[in-house]
Amino acid sequence: MRAPLALLCSAGLTVLTACSPQSVTSPAGAWLDEGGFGNPTMNNTLVMTGQRNAVVDLSRRFAAEVPSTVNFAFNSDVLDAEAQAALQEQANFIRQFSLARFRVYGHTDKVGSDGYNKALGLRRARAVVAYLIGQGISADRLEAVVSFGEQQPLIVTEGRERRNRRTVTEVSGFLKAREQTLDGKYALFNYDEYVRSAYEGHSPEVERDPEAASPKRGE
16 A cells, blocks of 8 residues: 555645646745736835835935036135036925935045145035025025045046036935834725725714724624
8 A cells, every 4th residue: 555655645746846837945926926026015015114214215316316416616616507507406306305304515626735625625515505595495404514525536636627526415314204104004994994985874873983884793
């Protein structure tokens, strides 16, 4: 009896293996996943649990949609027409996100002393903040407290370089904690509302008692 039993088990395993395109260690339905099946759920979970950094996401969007950098003439913190046009685009973006805060970093080229260039970089950052305030952005959403001076050049050179004479605007945070509207009970609320709206024979008394609107088990 042992030989037929072993043969039967072997045949059954062969049939299961032939019928399934996935290994026995793969999750059920894994063969249906084209590569992005779980990404929306994963993203929603990360947002709802606070694991996805909203500041990083908004920063990437800001850098992709508007010019985050403006440039300056040598030894100047004056905003020329090109800089003002870029800042108008920044202001238009910032208005869309009323809780977001922004920080402006100042930079210079390497001509001059390090101390002078740090002060110049700060003046440039403050000029940008002042312009954005003039565009209607609240001052408590803007910071101009950081100057890297000549320490972070885009182009490595000891001479004058316009691309190094710049400010960079970035998202720095939010004015208050972002509310988690989807707290895991959204589907439950919708279900209860669905049951109440579909229940036949409801009365004014039932409307005042939501639990009475839901049919009891066994009914």
